[in-house]
Amino acid sequence: MNQKDAIYSQPKTKVNDFCFDEAVAQVFPDMIQRSVPGYSTIIDNIGLIAQRYAQTNTNLYDLGCSLGAASLAMRRSVKQQNCQIIAVDNSQAMVxxxxxxxxxxxxxxxxxxxxxxxxxxxxxxxxxxxxxFTMQFIPPAHRASLIKKIYDGMKPGGVLILSEKIRHENELANELVIDLHHEFKRNNGYSELEISQKRSAIENVMLIDSVQEHQTRLAKTGFKNFVMWFCCFNFTSMLVTK
Known part of the structure; x- marks a missing residue:
């Protein structure tokens, strides 16, 4: 049974930087559902997109797999023969x-x-x-090299699915979607204290890009056919092909 996320429900003298430790792993399903609008829709469609693009005798990677929701969606949907899923995360508790x-x-x-x-x-x-929702936790200086490594290791016709929290270039638009996201969290039972302390915890570890920054990086690497197939508030999922 999933535990309820109450990590930031009590006042903290010092709010430490967010990390995917054992405490987060215990409540992660509840945390992600109550924090990321459309998360279940994204996961379900990752399975469908993988079903469309998976090739026989190839690898399917879930990078920053957390508890394996995307891996499970691919495993349920992909029908091609002799595929293998490789799920990677740097948190032992998550793995x-x-x-x-x-x-x-x-x-x-x-x-x-x-x-x-x-x-x-x-x-x-x-x-x-x-x-x-992995790239946003990668140091910005390493993002281009990670995308290049993925491109170089991908078969022609392969797909990269990239879900991210994003920053809007227009400041008024950015403030609007942040406010709407906070209201989404309130409606899902998070208190003002929880919202505030969580925001403090992630501000130094979740460094987000704009859609244009993502698109430019992907295009420079050689990826094509950019599609933003999901967007709600400041959360999006994109795909590109090789």
């Missing part, structure tokens, strides 16, 4: 629970769950790569 979740679903598609820094993970023979 352990991810493995348990994936073990509970029987499938012909094997999943290799790895505890590693995705900046060090080798990408090869890939037809699908998923970065589901």
């Amino acid at each position: 352990e629970k991810c493995q348990l979740h994936l073990n509970a679903f029987k499938s012909d598609i094997p999943v290799n769950v790895i505890c590693d820094d995705i900046l060090d993970t080798k990408i090869e023979n890939a037809s699908v790569v998923v970065l589901n």
Whole structure:
């Protein structure tokens, strides 16, 4: 049974930087559903997109897999033969629970769950790569090289699915979607204290780009056919192909 997220429900003398530790792993399903609008829709459609683009005898990567929701969606949907899912996260707590979740679903598609820094993970023979709310936690100086590594390790016709919290270039628009997101969290039971302390916790570790910055980086690498297929407030999911 999923635990309720109450990590920031009590006043803290010092709000430490957010990290994916054991406490977060315990409440992550509740946290993500109450914090990210459309998360279930994104996960379901990652499965459908992977079903469309997966190629026989290739690897499907879930980079920054957390508890494995995207991996599970791909495992349920992909029908191509001899595919393997490689799920990677640098949090041992997340990896352990991810493995348990994936073990509970029987499938012909094997999943290799790895505890590693995705900046060090080798990408090869890939037809699908998923970065589901992962890039925003990568240091900005390393984002272009990560995208280049993914591109170089991808088969022609492969797809990269990139979900991110985004920053709008227009300041008024940015303030509007932030306010709407906070209202979304209030409607899901988070208090003003929780919203404030969580915002303080992530401000130094979640460094977000605009859609234009993502699109420019992807295009410079060689990716094409940019599609923003989901957007709600300041959350989006995009795809590009090689």
